[in-house]
Amino acid sequence: MTARRSRTRAVLVALTAAMIAAALVSIRYGALDFSWREMASATAALLSGRTGGTLDERIFAELRVPRALLCLFVGASLGVGGTLMQALFRNPIVEPGLVGTSSGAAFGAALFFVLGSALGFEASPWALPLAACAGGVLATGLVFALVQGGPGGRASVAALLLTGLAVNALFLSGIGFLTYIARDPQARSITFWNLGTLSAANWQMVEVVGAATVAGTLLAMRYAKPLNALLIGDDEATYLGVNVGRLKWIVLAVNVGMVAIATAFTGVIGFVGLIVPHILRMIGGADNRYLIPASALLGGTLLTLADLLARVALRPAELPIGIVTSVVGVPVFLSLLRRGRYAF
């Protein structure tokens, strides 16, 4: 009992340290490398609110730091989203994207790229994130409306996954169609967006995504105990006093809010939400009071490292981060599946 709790506590402390280290390393290296001393003086300049400064200081304050913070928040959102969805459906192979959120967001973005230029409303920098977020919410809502309306009225895992697959296919074909009718530069934008990138990171994005991530994670932690009860079954959770229908809607709304907002600014980033809860359960078990904060920390850490890899692998060119997470994530996921003791 106490041994287990002190172990999960130690894991959380280690993850926090790893996250800070990943962020520092990620800020330091890139197309241009900083020394630790330069980082310290640039941080001092940033904190004192001094604007302008040298070109290096501006790269540090306006590109590297917001990008690292955006990585932490987006990764945390994807990690927590994965944990929530896996708990909600008692299934370790669910990731946020499987219920339509990502493909819907990608469709919303594609629609914006094609229609936005045709109709000429590209003025606001918030139009693209709004379109993507709306698409993500819409697609997830569609999946759940279809599942809830099905026989029995309950979201069985198989029904959910298959419905998610169908809706994903629908939105992907929609994206395909939009790419087909798009002019070349728009089609390229759609392709890049589908691979994910954090190169556009700025402080405004950090504020929006950060607020959504922190609020979503704190809200999710409030429901960690009923989510634990849900792991042993809908009926069992009801017998333990949990209002299961209400819990599912709340958790789903939290997940969609976090993931749709994160995806809206960065494009589709796969595998983080799938792998992070897996790794953490192998280290410290499935108790959501540990798993939710831990997946925020590990998700942020892994995405920050993936972004670092995306920036330095072919420097000065940059890889789309979705390619990095998939190339690294697929083998990790497959080896976890082979070693894991999960009962599917």
Next chain:
Amino acid sequence: MIEARGIVYAAGSHRILHGVSASFAPGRLHLILGPNGAGKSTLVKVLARLLRPGAGQVLYGGADIAGQSERALAERRAVLSQAVEIAFPLWVHEVVMMGRYPHFSGRPAARDLAVVAEVMDYCDVDGLAERSYPTLSGGEKQRVNFARVLAQIWEPRPEGGRYLFLDEPLTFLDIGHQIDLMRKLRNFGAAPDVTVIGVVHDLALAARFADQLVILHQGAVLAAGTPAAVMTPETVRAAFGVEPVSMATPDGRQHLVFE
């Protein structure tokens, strides 16, 4: 005291329960028997309010449970389901602690930890505390879940009764653990504020351990009363299509076998 008044339940167009009325007194072990498809599990789910009846009422201690909150109900009503599978590596101790979830918010209090220790000792699962639930055998899982539901209603309440439901609790247990579970149920259910209602398949075990039996047949009560009054050749033949033969054990008790 639990009362069922004219319970009607249908799944879609298929009627499962046709106006079941029964009352279950506290301090006794009530077992529900019946052939496959008689509606036993459905009746237990309606009595525990997982399912809402199409007509009729369920009353705990004279009060209709239809409008009560899940949380209020969970503080005094526990249900052991047939097979509880968990896909994730939860520690056995945490699974038992879930029985205390309705009683605390945030972290468990010292009292909750003490109750969990007591029920794990009572159910002989304290040796499993540090194990991961998915690695347990079927019988071990069943005993852990029994400890969990006992933890939920372990302590007497200042007012009102405690209610325990069990849906085929003997399924994964060997004969030794089956008899052990029946003894524990009788022991726990002997408290004057506790009502225990279980569904079982083994007629001989039921006749031996139950205080009261209800035989359900085609969604209606065929017979209810003490085992001696209920287990007549006519009733058993009508419900199950087998012949009961009463045999005296060496210590003079009657034991039923079936042909």
